Amino acid sequence: MTEHTTLLRVHDLDVSYRRSGRRGGTVHAVRGVDLTVRRGETVGLVGESGSGKSSIGSAVLGLVPATGGSVEFDGADITRGSRAERRLLARRMQVVFQDPYGSMNPAHTVGDTLGEALRYNLGLPADEIRERVLRALDDVGLPPGAARRHPASFSGGQRQRIAIARALVMDPEFVVCDEAVSALDLSVQAQVLNLLARLKRTRGLSYLFISHDLAVVRHLSDTIVVLYAGRVVERGPAALVADRPSHPYTRALLAAAPVPDPVVQRRRQAERRRAAAAAPAVGRAGDGCAFAPRCPFAQDICWTARPALVDRDGVAVACHRSDETADHRA
Secondary structure (H helix, E strand, C coil): CCHHHEEEEEEEEEEEEECCCCCCCEEEEEEEEEEEEECCCEEEEECCCCCCHHHHHHHHHCCCCCCEEEEEECCEECCCCCHHHHHHHCCCEEEECCCCHHHCCCCCCHHHHHHHHHHHHHCCCHHHHHHHHHHHHHHCCCCHHHHHCCHHHCCHHHHHHHHHHHHHCCCCCEEEEECCCCCCCHHHHHHHHHHHHHHHHHHCCEEEEEECCHHHHHHHCCEEEEEECCEEEEEEEHHHHHHCCCCHHHHHHHHHCCCCCHHHHHHHHHHHHHHHHHCCCCCCCCCCCCCHHHCCCCCHHHHHCCCCCEEECCEEECCCCCCCCHHHCC
8 A cells, every 4th residue: 555545543442441430440341442444435344333433533533632553644643643733734634423413503604604614714715615615515415505504404414414515515525324324224324324325426425434233334434444343343444344244243243134035034033042052151351352252263262351442354363263264254
């Protein structure tokens, strides 16, 4: 991979939080994560709640501090960028969150909401702001009249389109989508995913696409990174990771995703029951694999030695037994 094609590089990233209250202590949300996003690429981050995926997105955006490692954007280290540096980065890096309504002022029109960053970050004149706002609304399939309406008058899917338009007005190169479609109905979800794919082509965008749903990530991503307990357990081309997962945790995510074919759905449910019955008794993984207490293939080494992320046929997998369990792949 040549340097000029790399837009985002995350190296050995750690993110920790101080736990408040009587329990106190530190929560290690992300541990030693590496990932790269090339220009025009979508990298999907997938994992259950608490896996660390949103913490990675927040560290990239500067919303939470990295406690270790580095984040580079277009060759520049932005790990501990100042407020002024982050304000400049907002012209090139934007975010779409899960709840668009929660991040909008209900008293402001959509036009005011979309134009706010252009006024304060770029200082553009009113006519240019209006031109950019209308273009962004058109790009997401909303009419010009939407600029005069308030967020409450739109459906959930339309509000998410508005949130995408708010990111687009800055003409960014890179967008973090943090569970951007998880709150939508399946039909609306598909429309928004198709919209994001079209914008990637027409605007040359790169995405870090964060979701708990492997099937959703598969639809949009070129590369998939699977996280468990803050660590990468599998990484590779989307088709290989999603269609023939190598790590037992990735297979569990795939089996948990609903599918329209009742025969396949029944087979997956049976596989989940067999895996649950075969899993060892829950214990302390210690220095071993964090997934060992849930893994039906765990052996002694899994409890005592953390598996390295090793390339196997084009996919990096952190599993002591990935070669032996290949026949169990979906």
